[in-house]
Amino acid sequence: MDNRKAIMESALNLFYQKGYDAVGVQEIVDCAGVTKPTLYHYFGSKRGLLETLIQVHYEELEKNIRRAADCEENLPGKLYRVARVFFDNNSSNIRVYMLMLALFYSGRKNEGFQVVAPFVQRICRMFIRIFENAADELGNMHGRQKQFAISFIAVLDYHLMMLINDYGDTEEISVPDEQVRGVVQQFMYGIYS
Amino acid sequence: MDNRKAIMESALNLFYQKGYDAVGVQEIVDCAGVTKPTLYHYFGSKRGLLETLIQVHYEELEKNIRRAADCEENLPGKLYRVARVFFDNNSSNIRVYMLMLALFYSGRKNEGFQVVAPFVQRICRMFIRIFENAADELGNMHGRQKQFAISFIAVLDYHLMMLINDYGDTEEISVPDEQVRGVVQQFMYGIYS
DNA sequence: GTGCTATTATACCAATCGGTATAGAGACTG
DNA sequence: CAGTCTCTATACCGATTGGTATAATAGCAC
Numbered sequence: 540m541d542n543r544k545a546i547m548e549s550a551l552n553l554f555y556q557k558g559y560d561a562v563g564v565q566e567i568v569d570c571a572g573v574t575k576p577t578l579y580h581y582f583g584s585k586r587g588l589l590e591t592l593i594q595v596h597y598e599e600l601e602k603n604i605r606r607a608a609d610c611e612e613n614l615p616g617k618l619y620r621v622a623r624v625f626f627d628n629n630s631s632n633i634r635v636y637m638l639m640l641a642l643f644y645s646g647r648k649n650e651g652f653q654v655v656a657p658f659v660q661r662i663c664r665m666f667i668r669i670f671e672n673a674a675d676e677l678g679n680m681h682g683r684q685k686q687f688a689i690s691f692i693a694v695l696d697y698h699l700m701m702l703i704n705d706y707g708d709t710e711e712i713s714v715p716d717e718q719v720r721g722v723v724q725q726f727m728y729g730i731y732s
Numbered sequence: 733m734d735n736r737k738a739i740m741e742s743a744l745n746l747f748y749q750k751g752y753d754a755v756g757v758q759e760i761v762d763c764a765g766v767t768k769p770t771l772y773h774y775f776g777s778k779r780g781l782l783e784t785l786i787q788v789h790y791e792e793l794e795k796n797i798r799r800a801a802d803c804e805e806n807l808p809g810k811l812y813r814v815a816r817v818f819f820d821n822n823s824s825n826i827r828v829y830m831l832m833l834a835l836f837y838s839g840r841k842n843e844g845f846q847v848v849a850p851f852v853q854r855i856c857r858m859f860i861r862i863f864e865n866a867a868d869e870l871g872n873m874h875g876r877q878k879q880f881a882i883s884f885i886a887v888l889d890y891h892l893m894m895l896i897n898d899y900g901d902t903e904e905i906s907v908p909d910e911q912v913r914g915v916v917q918q919f920m921y922g923i924y925s
Numbered sequence: 926g927t928g929c930t931a932t933t934a935t936a937c938c939a940a941t942c943g944g945t946a947t948a949g950a951g952a953c954t955g
Numbered sequence: 956c957a958g959t960c961t962c963t964a965t966a967c968c969g970a971t972t973g974g975t976a977t978a979a980t981a982g983c984a985c
Binding site (some may be wrong): 554555556557558559560561637640641644645646647648649650651652686689690692693694696697700701725 | 747748749750751752753754830833834837838839840841842843844845879882883885886887889890893894918
């Protein structure tokens, strides 16, 4: 029980700091204070470990995003709520999200990419739906819902990246409300152009 | 002479598709039709190969960006010129740029990150200077030049990423003028908020 | 021809890669 | 007590990792 968590925690730290491919299984178990068979007992393979890692954290993220998007506010308000969750969830679990991003960029034929891609697509689809549901506010989007979604995610991602660069590696990251509202506001101005 | 280029071409393709750490030296030389000592003769190490790869392509990118930014137009015009170069250069050499991005996300302790980070910072500094030089247009930026620069790069990067996802893996990517103008326009609206 | 330099292949290195066969230890059930 | 199940350590696997020592090849100057 405890060993399982220890392995996941070690793996997350190492993957986040060095990248999935640069970390060996041996290094993970050493860092967790266990041995290899323990890892393979719980996760079956290195890939299985990564899948579990992503899945567990992703489900929490998805749940929170859905809850935030399911409200009666207008689009800016909805985006603010979603962004708020996004930053909150990812400032506590920011390593997982940055790992997802890193793997998503790591190349189509990379094992990590293949693990992470479906989750990234699910996130993207959630955001697309938000814009589709705001059709009465945005008017005819000319099929640009997807572009809006990706742009919005881009803005969120880069603000996270910026925060990580500003803050240290281990420090807790917290994003003030004004900043989140600023992000949404800036994005909305862009859309209405 | 020709072998050198063959190695660089193979390495670029493999790094781009699988990621730096997931590609072995043996795989690179096999793909290039040479043997390992040839690679180590020209580049000294796997890291040296990556450094050469990035540096060669980066210098062309930097030269083009500087040339585009050195004009008498107003900020939106200047940003358009820069974005245009950015997309042009990176749609032909898009694999290099995406490789840089991937490595930049790959974690601080990753070898690839350490190689690429200084180049990314130089790009960032160039963009910051563009916004600083537009102080008379933007008024008091309250020290947000860096934020503007990063946001703008973010927008460019994500449009590239989106293009890569839409287009195939090997297809030529070309970005129409309207789209580039749209990107700049959307960004400018955001800034004036 | 002789020497020098640049380039390249054969064959090898210790170390590490992801993964596993075997068996022991502990807890729970009968 | 025996039987069973979960979990974990020792020790090992073939394959691959980044990198190299040695020597052969070629081109070129003299």
